Amino acid sequence: MARKLPRSFYGRSTLDVARDLLGKLLCVRYPEPATAGRIVEVEAYRNRDDLASHAYRGITPRNEVMFGKPGMSYVYFIYGMYYCFNIVTEKNGTAGACLIRALEPIDGISIMMERRRTSTEIRLTNGPGKLCTALGIGRTHNGVDLTGNDLFLADDGYLPSRIGHSTRIGIRHATDKPWRFFIKDHPCLSR
Numbered sequence: 802m803a804r805k806l807p808r809s810f811y812g813r814s815t816l817d818v819a820r821d822l823l824g825k826l827l828c829v830r831y832p833e834p835a836t837a838g839r840i841v842e843v844e845a846y847r848n849r850d851d852l853a854s855h856a857y858r859g860i861t862p863r864n865e866v867m868f869g870k871p872g873m874s875y876v877y878f879i880y881g882m883y884y885c886f887n888i889v890t891e892k893n894g895t896a897g898a899c900l901i902r903a904l905e906p907i908d909g910i911s912i913m914m915e916r917r918r919t920s921t922e923i924r925l926t927n928g929p930g931k932l933c934t935a936l937g938i939g940r941t942h943n944g945v946d947l948t949g950n951d952l953f954l955a956d957d958g959y960l961p962s963r964i965g966h967s968t969r970i971g972i973r974h975a976t977d978k979p980w981r982f983f984i985k986d987h988p989c990l991s992r
Contacts, residue, residue, distance in 0.1 A: 803955035811871035815897035819845035831951035838904030845980040852974035856896030867896040876943040883930030
């Protein structure tokens with residue numbers, strides 16, 4: 802039986818939370834029907850010490866949720882076409898977030914395929930924009946409390962056998978930080 806993650810899980814170091822997110826379930830109950838996927842790839846973004854972080858220049862209307870209480874969702878729009886889903890970490894007032902880069906589809910796979918207009922399960926959620934489309938995550942999910950019932954993370958006891966780390970993908974600043982964590986050799990990793 803999966804149990805929902807408590808707020809205390811998120812209120813820790815962003816790097817610790819990022820590693821510990823691997824294998825957890827991301828569950829979306831709104832919009833219906835329900836969908837879920839196992840987290841297989843995550844990137845950590847920190848406070849003002851991280852040039853690649855949206856928090857680097859301080860609080861703005863776009864990033865203010867990153868400075869709020871841990872366990873909230875931070876969803877933003879990129880390239881004029883994709884949403885990215887992040888989980889707010891650290892203590893209240895200290896920005897930090899984990900970008901979910903890839904999932905293994907677990908529940909509601911046919912719905913995910915319909916939303917993505919694809920019949921290929923292996924590439925269904927192997928990128929931040931793809932997983933948001935597949936799970937129906939959009940602008941209305943920004944600032945949602947992940948300890949609630951519409952959008953949450955759960956632990957079903959799954960433990961990844963091998964965890965890898967590397968530098969983050971698709972950024973121009975702080976490219977030397979090894980803050981991308983993933984389940985080694987998983988077929989659903991982003992490319």
